[in-house]
Amino acid sequence: MQTPRDLVYKAYTSSLxxxxxxxxxxxxxxxxxxxxxxxxxxxxxxxxxxxxxGAENIxxxxxxxxxxxxxxxxxxxxxxxxxxxPEEELAPLLEIIEGVVDELAAAGRWRIHLVGALDLLPDRTxxxxxxxxxxxxxxxxxxxxxxxxxGGRREIADAVRSLLRSAADRxxxxxxxxxxxxxxxxxxxxxxxxxxxPDLVIRTSGEQRLGGFLLWQSAHSEFYFCEAYWPDFRxxxxxxxxxxYAERERRFGT
Numbered sequence: 001m002q003t004p005r006d007l008v009y010k011a012y013t014s015s016l017x018x019x020x021x022x023x024x025x026x027x028x029x030x031x032x033x034x035x036x037x038x039x040x041x042x043x044x045x046x047x048x049x050x051x052x053x054g055a056e057n058i059x060x061x062x063x064x065x066x067x068x069x070x071x072x073x074x075x076x077x078x079x080x081x082x083x084x085x086p087e088e089e090l091a092p093l094l095e096i097i098e099g100v101v102d103e104l105a106a107a108g109r110w111r112i113h114l115v116g117a118l119d120l121l122p123d124r125t126x127x128x129x130x131x132x133x134x135x136x137x138x139x140x141x142x143x144x145x146x147x148x149x150x151g152g153r154r155e156i157a158d159a160v161r162s163l164l165r166s167a168a169d170r171x172x173x174x175x176x177x178x179x180x181x182x183x184x185x186x187x188x189x190x191x192x193x194x195x196x197x198p199d200l201v202i203r204t205s206g207e208q209r210l211g212g213f214l215l216w217q218s219a220h221s222e223f224y225f226c227e228a229y230w231p232d233f234r235x236x237x238x239x240x241x242x243x244x245y246a247e248r249e250r251r252f253g254t
Contacts, residue, residue, distance in 0.1 A: 009236065016239040020068070024246040026199035028072040029065060030214050030221070033058075035205030035229030048092040053231035055100040062110055064238045065142060072143045072195055074115070076213050080151035083120055094121070098128040101146055105132040111139040115191035116150035117158065145192060152215030159189035159216075192217060200245045202238075204230045220252045 002010075033054055040050025058075065065073050077097050083090065104110055112133040118126050129148065163185060167177045187193065197217040201210075206227045210218065224241040226233065 013236050013239060016236065016243060020239070020242050021246055022069065025068055025242060026070060026222075026245055028074070028196045028198045028200075029070055030074040030076070030198040030201040030218065031061070032076050032201070032203040032207075032211065032213050033230040034203055034207055036231060038205065039229040039231045047089055048096065050231065051093050051096045055096050057231055057233060058100055059104065059107065060235070061233070061238065062104070062142060062144060064235050066109075068242060070142065072145065072198075074145035074147055074192070074198060074214065076147040076150060078116075078148040078150065079212065080117060080120065080149055080154050081212075083149060094125050097148060098125055098132075101129055102132045104144065105135045108136070108139060110136065110142045110144045112136045113143060113145050114148065115145045115155075116148045117154050118149060120149045143195070145195075147191075147213075150191075150213075152210075152212040155191055156186075156216055158191075159186050162189040187216070190216060197221065199250075200224060200241065202226060202241050204228055204233050220250070222248055222250065 036050035036054040037047045038050075039053060040047055043049075062073060078093065082093070085093070101112065105112055114129055114133050118129075121129075125148075129146070133146070163181070164174075164177070166189070167174075172180075192214075197219070198214055198221045200223075201214065201218055201221045202224045203209075203213075204226045206225065208225045214221075222245050224244055226237050226241065228234070228237055
């Protein structure tokens with residue numbers, strides 16, 4: 001049975017949704033799922049419990065994005081810096097990520113694309129993630145970039161390396177490449193090549209910094225910083241982010 005509070009929340013959520021102009025909503029949303037450990041610490045729990053609670057909020061979030069007509073979502077689940085955490089913390093986190101990606105794939109609703117330096121991850125994790133993503137290759141739904149072992153500087157360095165190798169394969173000299181290389185050339189070698197850049201980047205937990213997330217792609221993005229820890233991020237928080245985005249005048253660097 002719904003409580004009066006539930007009814008008020010439902011009514012407010014519906015009101016927010018009606019306020020959103022369909023023509024001013026983002027195509028691509030990047031999300032920094034921050035605050036899992038602090039959420040757990042404030043409850044006297046271990047970090048793994050926080051990461052599990054955060055993982056449980058991912059599928060509902062993707063459902064909200066579908067309802068809003070979003071086409072691409074990038075979820076930052078693990079940074080390259082996170083790989084330096086103690087093994088007793090990193091191993092359970094990787095297991096949780098493997099599990100949630102498998103669950104997302106099993107849902108059959110979303111097409112999963114892995115982004116990041118997979119060569120930095122344990123072989124078992126790479127196998128689990130690539131197998132799960134492969135099962136969604138034919139899914140015609142929301143494209144979900146799972147950023148794991150991801151760092152913006154590493155991505156740009158990988159893109160430049162890939163560009164250099166491609167040029168060398170075509171017999172081009174470094175001098176020739178230097179004379180001809182364009183922004184578009186580098187973009188074609190990013191992890192997200194062929195995708196629209198994020199229109200909106202959301203970071204939870206109250207932190208107001210990028211931390212290396214989509215450094216190249218977010219040059220013209222709008223940013224929304226939410227105080228809620230990721231496990232507590234609700235649909236109403238998401239709709240507020242969309243409302244703020246719709247109210248802004250995007251200038252694209254001008």
